[in-house]
Amino acid sequence: MRELLGRITALDPEAGAAVRVITYFDALAGTGVEPIVRGAAVLTGLPAGFVDRSRAVAVRVAPDGSVDRAAADPDPSWCSVRGGSVDGVLWLERSGEPGPVEAVVLERASAALRVHLELTAPAGGGEELAKMAVDSRVAESVRGRAARRLGFGARARVRAVAVSGGAVRVVTASEEPVDGASRAGVGPEVDVSDLPESWEDAARALRFTAEGTGADPGPRVVRAEELGGLLLLADAVGPGWEPVPDVAALEPVERDGVALLETLEAVAAAPSLRAAAAALGVHHSTIQEGVGRAERMLGWSVRDVPGRLRLQVALALRRLHRNV
Known part of the structure; x- marks a missing residue:
C-alpha cells in the first residue's frame, strides 16, 4: 500500500494526498468525534468543527490541536458538509469552495463521523x-x-x-x-x-x-426464498418501465370492480377454481362466472396451467409497477 501511495504521489501529488486522506479517515471511523475533527484540522491547516444539536455535540479544533467543546454554529460562508445526522454539520473555516484535498477531507471525515455517531449514539436507536x-x-x-x-x-x-x-x-x-x-x-x-x-x-x-x-x-x-427466480423481475421493472401487454390487460379487470380483481388473485394462488372459491368464501358457480368475464377482458384462459402461470406473472408485474 505504501509503495502504491508513493507511485500515485509521484504521478499526481493531489491524487496522492487524496488517497492518504481516505486511508487516514477510514482508520479513524468509530474512534470518536474529537479525533476525527482534529484530523480534519491538522490535514488542512484550518480550524475545523462539528455541531450536532440533536446529540448535544459541539466541538471545534484548531490546527495546533486546541479544542473548544462549546463551539457555535459555523458561518454560512465556510466550507461545510452534513455529517452524522440531519442536524449535524462539519466545517472548515475557509470561505468559498473547498480545494480538492479539502473536499476529500470533508467527505471522508463526514463519513467517519456518521459511522461513529450511529454506532455509539444512534438518533433512531x-x-x-x-x-x-x-x-x-x-x-x-x-x-x-x-x-x-x-x-x-x-x-x-x-x-x-x-x-x-x-x-x-x-x-x-x-x-x-x-x-x-x-x-x-x-x-x-x-x-x-x-x-x-x-x-x-x-x-x-x-x-x-x-x-x-x-x-x-x-x-x-x-x-x-419463496419467490425464487421471480426475484429477477424486480431488477427488470423500474421507474419509467412500460407495462407489458399482460399487465395492461389487467386494467379493464380492475375498472370492472374489486371483486373481479380479487377473483383473479385467488385463482392465481389456488390449485383449482373450487379451491379459489373456498378461499373467497363464495359458491363455485360465482367463481366460474367471474373467471369467464375476466378471461374475455384478458384475452387468454386462466383455467389451465400455462394460463394460470401467465396470470401469476402478470399480477406480480402489476405489484412491481405499483411499488417502484
Missing part, C-alpha cells in the same frame, strides 16, 4: 443500527459491531426485513419478521456478515407485496 448492519457500503467490522449492539452474535443466523415506509429490521431466523400491520419483504436466512445480501433480496421481496385489499389484492408479507 435500533433502527439506525439495523440500517448500518445491512449496508454493503459499510466495512464488515463496523457492520458486525452494529449487529452485536442489536444483540446478534457473530455466529447468529439472521434475516433482514424491509418494511414499507423505509423501515429496516434484523431478526433471528426463527423470529416472526413483522407484526402484520405493515407490508414487508423478508430476506433469506444468512450469517451476520452476509446481512447486506439478505437485505437486497428483502428489498426486492417488498416490491412483490400488496395491501391485501380489494383494490390491491395479494400478500402483505413476502419471503424472498
Whole structure:
C-alpha cells in the first residue's frame, strides 16, 4: 500500500494526498468525534468543527490541536458538509469552495463521523443500527459491531426485513419478521456478515407485496426464498418501465370492480377454481362466472396451467409497477 501511495504521489501529488486522506479517515471511523475533527484540522491547516444539536455535540479544533467543546454554529460562508445526522454539520473555516484535498477531507471525515455517531449514539436507536448492519457500503467490522449492539452474535443466523415506509429490521431466523400491520419483504436466512445480501433480496421481496385489499389484492408479507427466480423481475421493472401487454390487460379487470380483481388473485394462488372459491368464501358457480368475464377482458384462459402461470406473472408485474 505504501509503495502504491508513493507511485500515485509521484504521478499526481493531489491524487496522492487524496488517497492518504481516505486511508487516514477510514482508520479513524468509530474512534470518536474529537479525533476525527482534529484530523480534519491538522490535514488542512484550518480550524475545523462539528455541531450536532440533536446529540448535544459541539466541538471545534484548531490546527495546533486546541479544542473548544462549546463551539457555535459555523458561518454560512465556510466550507461545510452534513455529517452524522440531519442536524449535524462539519466545517472548515475557509470561505468559498473547498480545494480538492479539502473536499476529500470533508467527505471522508463526514463519513467517519456518521459511522461513529450511529454506532455509539444512534438518533433512531435500533433502527439506525439495523440500517448500518445491512449496508454493503459499510466495512464488515463496523457492520458486525452494529449487529452485536442489536444483540446478534457473530455466529447468529439472521434475516433482514424491509418494511414499507423505509423501515429496516434484523431478526433471528426463527423470529416472526413483522407484526402484520405493515407490508414487508423478508430476506433469506444468512450469517451476520452476509446481512447486506439478505437485505437486497428483502428489498426486492417488498416490491412483490400488496395491501391485501380489494383494490390491491395479494400478500402483505413476502419471503424472498419463496419467490425464487421471480426475484429477477424486480431488477427488470423500474421507474419509467412500460407495462407489458399482460399487465395492461389487467386494467379493464380492475375498472370492472374489486371483486373481479380479487377473483383473479385467488385463482392465481389456488390449485383449482373450487379451491379459489373456498378461499373467497363464495359458491363455485360465482367463481366460474367471474373467471369467464375476466378471461374475455384478458384475452387468454386462466383455467389451465400455462394460463394460470401467465396470470401469476402478470399480477406480480402489476405489484412491481405499483411499488417502484
